[in-house]
Amino acid sequence: MDEQQQQQQEMKVKNSWHRPQIIVVTALIAVGIIIMVAIAVVQHKPLNQKYKYGIVLDAGSSHTSVYIYEWPAEKENNTGMVQQKHSCNVKGKGISSYSGTPHKAGESLKECMDEAKKTIPKHRHQETPVYLGATAGMRLLKMDDNTASEKVLKSVATSLQSYPFSYEGARIISGQEEGAFGWITVNYLSDNFRKASGTVGALDLGGASTQITFVSRQELESPDNSIDFRLYGNDYHLYTHSFLCYGKDQVLKLSLEKQIEPKLDMTDNIILEDPCFHPGYIVNKSFQSVFDSPCVKKINSFLGQQSFIHKGLGDWNKCHEAIKKVFNTTYCRYSRCSFNDIFQPPVEGRFGAFSAYFFVMNFLNLTTFNLEEAKKNLETYCTTSWDTLKQKHPKVKEKYLAEYCFSGTYIITLLEDGYRFTNETWENIDFIKKIGDSEAGWTLGYMLNLTNMIPAEAPDTPLLPYGGYVMLMLILSLLIFVFFILGYIFFRRPSGPTHKEII
Numbered sequence: 378m379d380e381q382q383q384q385q386q387e388m389k390v391k392n393s394w395h396r397p398q399i400i401v402v403t404a405l406i407a408v409g410i411i412i413m414v415a416i417a418v419v420q421h422k423p424l425n426q427k428y429k430y431g432i433v434l435d436a437g438s439s440h441t442s443v444y445i446y447e448w449p450a451e452k453e454n455n456t457g458m459v460q461q462k463h464s465c466n467v468k469g470k471g472i473s474s475y476s477g478t479p480h481k482a483g484e485s486l487k488e489c490m491d492e493a494k495k496t497i498p499k500h501r502h503q504e505t506p507v508y509l510g511a512t513a514g515m516r517l518l519k520m521d522d523n524t525a526s527e528k529v530l531k532s533v534a535t536s537l538q539s540y541p542f543s544y545e546g547a548r549i550i551s552g553q554e555e556g557a558f559g560w561i562t563v564n565y566l567s568d569n570f571r572k573a574s575g576t577v578g579a580l581d582l583g584g585a586s587t588q589i590t591f592v593s594r595q596e597l598e599s600p601d602n603s604i605d606f607r608l609y610g611n612d613y614h615l616y617t618h619s620f621l622c623y624g625k626d627q628v629l630k631l632s633l634e635k636q637i638e639p640k641l642d643m644t645d646n647i648i649l650e651d652p653c654f655h656p657g658y659i660v661n662k663s664f665q666s667v668f669d670s671p672c673v674k675k676i677n678s679f680l681g682q683q684s685f686i687h688k689g690l691g692d693w694n695k696c697h698e699a700i701k702k703v704f705n706t707t708y709c710r711y712s713r714c715s716f717n718d719i720f721q722p723p724v725e726g727r728f729g730a731f732s733a734y735f736f737v738m739n740f741l742n743l744t745t746f747n748l749e750e751a752k753k754n755l756e757t758y759c760t761t762s763w764d765t766l767k768q769k770h771p772k773v774k775e776k777y778l779a780e781y782c783f784s785g786t787y788i789i790t791l792l793e794d795g796y797r798f799t800n801e802t803w804e805n806i807d808f809i810k811k812i813g814d815s816e817a818g819w820t821l822g823y824m825l826n827l828t829n830m831i832p833a834e835a836p837d838t839p840l841l842p843y844g845g846y847v848m849l850m851l852i853l854s855l856l857i858f859v860f861f862i863l864g865y866i867f868f869r870r871p872s873g874p875t876h877k878e879i880i
């Protein structure tokens with residue numbers, strides 16, 4: 378055998394890879410591994426994202442909003458999954474304003490509910506729950522005229538039942554629920570339940586009531602103000618209170634009443650010089666507009682006159698003093714109170730302040746200032762003449778524009794003299810409208826609770842996220858493959874003729 382032949386023979390021995398059995402076995406193993414990975418991946422792949430929906434109507438004292446929430450169908454119990462998809466403001470005032478014409482309350486919802494029908498995919502309509510919660514405006518109407526409030530609720534219920542969604546009820550929610558669900562909303566949206574990193578308190582200022590809710594380490598002396606939750610495996614001990622009549626519209630009535638009362642025996646036209654309104658503001662207002670609420674005493678002695686002249690003075694300090702008078706701090710049956718004999722432990726931790734807290738402080742550009750600076754800036758703002766303001770803000774609704782000085786002063790007084798925030802704790806307040814795409818308010822918390830979407834115990838989560846799982850499977854399979862090849866190379870028994878045999 379010549380040298381060339383010998384070399385060829387040796388090459389053949391070394392290239393035993395070329396033997397058909399080995400090629401077939403290797404290919405089979407490779408195909409096996411690929412199939413194994415493919416099956417594992419397909420088996421665990423999330424199905425095409427399918428969404429579920431829920432609708433909540435916030436029937437507030439000043440207006441009604443319709444919120445549509447959406448969440449991935451297979452992740453119902455994962456916190457942070459539900460988001461606001463759409464919102465719609467119902468035209469006109471709140472449903473309690475239809476006490477004289479209840480059928481119009483239901484009709485008023487039509488435009489927004491038609492919008493909901495368009496926003497939610499048709500095949501989901503039937504399973505989409507719709508809830509209506511009415512707040513302080515309806516609580517006041519119920520106090521004033523129970524029959525009228527029932528008629529209004531019936532009217533909105535009938536209207537909602539005419540839609541293809543799953544109607545789950547229309548009711549007046551309690552102040553406690555309003556406070557607690559607002560707290561759940563802001564903490565759910567900030568993912569505080571899963572992180573267990575501490576929670577934020579919730580401050581909600583509406584037109585007719587206001588809520589304060591926070592976790593307190595102190596003993597809560599009144600059971601009415603205490604709520605316990607177990608969420609995602611953690612216990613929360615909440616302080617909450619809702620002050621009916623302390624929303625910003627009702628407090629304005631209270632404050633006007635306090636100023637009108639001493640003038641009632643005057644025979645001349647009553648001119649009310651109001652430090653909370655701007656210099657140059659002068660408007661004729663009916664007594665009816667002030668005294669039409671159960672929050673203010675029914676006074677009949679003004680019957681001789683129908684209206685009074687409301688004249689602005691623009692004096693922040695006097696306005697501050699006048700507003701302080703709506704809080705009764707002379708009596709407290711507990712170790713400490715906010716006002717009106719309501720127990721409140723000292724405020725603790727950070728707070729999210731939303732609805733009118735945000736509308737007003739944002740308009741006044743006061744959201745980033747400390748308490749003293751906020752007071753100074755507001756003082757200057759209140760002295761601005763009404764004409765100047767109207768020229769500066771031609772697009773802002775006149776009713777809002779006229780009231781920002783009053784509302785800002787009320788917010789500062791409520792937080793400082795009511796809830797006892799100090800210069801230091803003021804820094805813990807964040808004025809917020811939305812967290813992500815979702816508005817801060819009680820509606821999301823209400824829906825999460827009614828659909829059992831926040832479990833008491835944390836759900837078991839897979840050890841690895843989906844991406845990590847796929848990567849791990851791939852790497853392990855490749856390793857097996859590589860080890861197999863290496864094993865073969867190192868431990869193979871030469872199968873061709875040996876060197877000796879050839880020689």
Ligand SMILES: O=P(O)(O)OP(=O)(O)OP(=O)(O)OC[C@H]1O[C@@H](n2cnc3c(O)ncnc32)[C@H](O)[C@@H]1O
Binds near residue numbers: 438587
């Ligand atoms: O919670 P309740 O007391 O039932 O009332 P609501 O739900 O209707 O109250 P909102 O938070 O919607 O609004 C609070 C108040 O802020 C007013 N408001 C709304 N938008 C505003 C804006 O842009 N600027 C000033 N005020 C505004 C509104 O008229 C109310 O008096």
Ligand SMILES: [Ca+2]
Binds near residue numbers: 437438512582583732
């Ligand atoms: Ca509200």
